[in-house]
Amino acid sequence: MRQKILAEFIGTLFLLATVVGSGIMAENLAGGNVALALWGNTAATGAILVVLILVFGPISGGHFNPAVTLVFLARGDIDRTTAAFYIAIQIVAGIIGVLLAHAMFDVDLMQASPKVRTGVGQWVSEAVATFGLLMAILGCLRHRAEAIPYAVGLYITAGYWFTASTSFANPAVTIARSMTDSFSGIRGGDVPLFIAAQLVGAFLAYFVFRQFGETKSED
Numbered sequence: 697m698r699q700k701i702l703a704e705f706i707g708t709l710f711l712l713a714t715v716v717g718s719g720i721m722a723e724n725l726a727g728g729n730v731a732l733a734l735w736g737n738t739a740a741t742g743a744i745l746v747v748l749i750l751v752f753g754p755i756s757g758g759h760f761n762p763a764v765t766l767v768f769l770a771r772g773d774i775d776r777t778t779a780a781f782y783i784a785i786q787i788v789a790g791i792i793g794v795l796l797a798h799a800m801f802d803v804d805l806m807q808a809s810p811k812v813r814t815g816v817g818q819w820v821s822e823a824v825a826t827f828g829l830l831m832a833i834l835g836c837l838r839h840r841a842e843a844i845p846y847a848v849g850l851y852i853t854a855g856y857w858f859t860a861s862t863s864f865a866n867p868a869v870t871i872a873r874s875m876t877d878s879f880s881g882i883r884g885g886d887v888p889l890f891i892a893a894q895l896v897g898a899f900l901a902y903f904v905f906r907q908f909g910e911t912k913s914e915d
Contacts, residue, residue, distance in 0.1 A: 697778070703756035704782050705789045707748045711760050712793025712872045713800070714744040719880035720801045733879055734856065742853030749845035758845070761866040762786055763826055763898035764833065770902055783868075790872035798876065809874050809881025813861060818886075819893040821861035826897030828855060829865045834905040867891040 715737070722736030749758035757774075759765045762783040769779040798805045832847040855863025864870045864882070870891055874884040882890065 697781070700756040700778070701781055701785050703752040704759060705785045707752045707756070707758060708760040708786045708789035708868060709793040709796065710748055711741075711744060712790045712869060713796045714740050715869065716794050716797035716873070716876050716878060716880050717800055719876075720797065720803070720878050723879040734862070737880060738853055738856040741856070742849040745852055746845045746849035749848060753845060756782070760786060760868070761829075762868055763866060763894050764830070766895070767830055767834075767898050767902045770899070786868040787871055790868040791875060794872045794875050803878075807875060807877040807881075809877050809883055811877075811881040811883055812886065813882045813890065814886045817860045819889055821859035822864060822890050822893035823897035823900070825855045825859045825861065825863035825865040826894040827901045828897075829863075830898050830901035831905070834901060838908065861890070864890060865894060865897075867894055870894070 718740035719733070719737045722733040722740075726733035726736065748760065752758045752760075757768065759768070759782055765774070765779050765782045765786070768774050769776065774782070795805050798807065828851055829848065832851040833844055836844045836847045852863055852865065855865065864873065867890075870882060870887050873880055873882045874887050
């Protein structure tokens with residue numbers, strides 16, 4: 697269990713450090729070109745997801761995401777105690793990852809984002825984004841589990857661009873991103889409905905993929 701918790705901690709920390717750090721770097725270098733900044737943020741996030749799942753997937757399953765953990769709990773792949781530890785450490789590690797990104801770029805450690813992300817389009821986008829993330833995981837898990845790191849990285853790369861919300865698809869990421877006043881931030885008041893939409897999308901994917909028959913993970 698200690699190894700699994702440590703894997704989830706390091707993985708989620710690096711995920712948020714990458715999301716926020718690449719957002720700060722992209723904004724600094726893009727010269728006001730928002731599309732270019734988004735692409736820099738996108739490429740780094742997709743790439744780090746592949747690396748992190750390849751490294752930590754064999755240890756903890758490479759969740760780094762409470763929505764993924766809850767779906768795996770519903771499937772019976774992990775128990776309630778493990779899920780509770782995973783979710784708690786994902787949230788804590790996500791916040792620390794944001795602080796690390798701030799430290800690396802020599803900005804104020806403690807921040808609050810004013811960036812408004814609300815409205816039906818944003819909520820639908822988050823449900824779609826999280827459905828698609830679980831689709832990538834559960835679909836590959838059936839026949840090509842070794843492809844999950846690449847499927848997840850590529851899906852999130854695409855999700856940054858085809859969803860209006862830029863595909864957070866992760867409650868821990870959403871909470872942590874409310875603590876950065878940078879390109880990747882989200883206003884704290886918008887977090888609860890983002891998370892609600894993410895959980896709707898995640899469990900819709902769970903119920904859809906049950907129709908194809910259950911496939912247990914190896915974790």
